[in-house]
Amino acid sequence: MSDSSNESKMRKVYMGLWGLSGVSLASLIVAGYPLAGAGAFVLFGLAAMVSFRRYDGPLFDERDERRQEKASKRTLGIMGLTSAIVFPGTTALWGLDIIEWPVWLSPIAFFVAGLTFVHVGSMMYEARRQE
Amino acid sequence: MKNTVRKNRENRGITQGELAEELDVTRQTVNAIEQEKYSPSLELAIKMSEFFEKPVKKLFCLEEGEV
Numbered sequence: 001m002s003d004s005s006n007e008s009k010m011r012k013v014y015m016g017l018w019g020l021s022g023v024s025l026a027s028l029i030v031a032g033y034p035l036a037g038a039g040a041f042v043l044f045g046l047a048a049m050v051s052f053r054r055y056d057g058p059l060f061d062e063r064d065e066r067r068q069e070k071a072s073k074r075t076l077g078i079m080g081l082t083s084a085i086v087f088p089g090t091t092a093l094w095g096l097d098i099i100e101w102p103v104w105l106s107p108i109a110f111f112v113a114g115l116t117f118v119h120v121g122s123m124m125y126e127a128r129r130q131e
Numbered sequence: 132m133k134n135t136v137r138k139n140r141e142n143r144g145i146t147q148g149e150l151a152e153e154l155d156v157t158r159q160t161v162n163a164i165e166q167e168k169y170s171p172s173l174e175l176a177i178k179m180s181e182f183f184e185k186p187v188k189k190l191f192c193l194e195e196g197e198v
Binding site for chain 2: 007008011057058059060061062063066
């Protein structure tokens with residue numbers, strides 16, 4: 001097997017193992033085995049880290065970082081736009097007594113607020129670091 | 132951004148994998164740069180410039196509209 005196909009295979013193995021860890025955690029929690037879920041998450045995560053460590057050469061580099069930056073920016077943009085429509089819209093409809101405030105929306109609102117807080121904090125930290 | 136990385140690498144007689152190893156990046160990144168699908172960071176461009184012993188401007192140039 002050539003080096004390049006090995007690199008590609010190892011990247012898939014690494015990402016696949018992390019994917020498996022997340023899926024097994026979620027599915028075992030839903031199935032009623034939270035401890036087994038946590039154990040599976042740790043095991044697959046460790047396997048991913050071992051495969052990463054044992055690979056001779058870089059598996060990820062600046063191109064992956066750039067990709068992640070772009071994806072994060074897009075995700076935050078979509079989330080920001082959605083929040084800017086959904087939350088004020090729902091609040092207005094609630095204020096007009098057209099709908100009841102959906103109970104499930106509150107934790108999402110708190111999550112978005114928390115994420116925004118972390119994002120702004122992170123931006124301030126970067127600005128400070130670059131001064 | 133256009134570049135002459137493939138030409139320079141072939142002149143050196145090395146594979147993408149070997150160049151990737153020299154630059155401490157993945158082979159896929161070297162391939163993406165050669166296909167002009169990815170513009171490297173300033174750090175990587177300088178590393179390439181040092182490796183090929185050529186100024187960055189000889190390796191990379193902006194296309195019309197990118198200026």
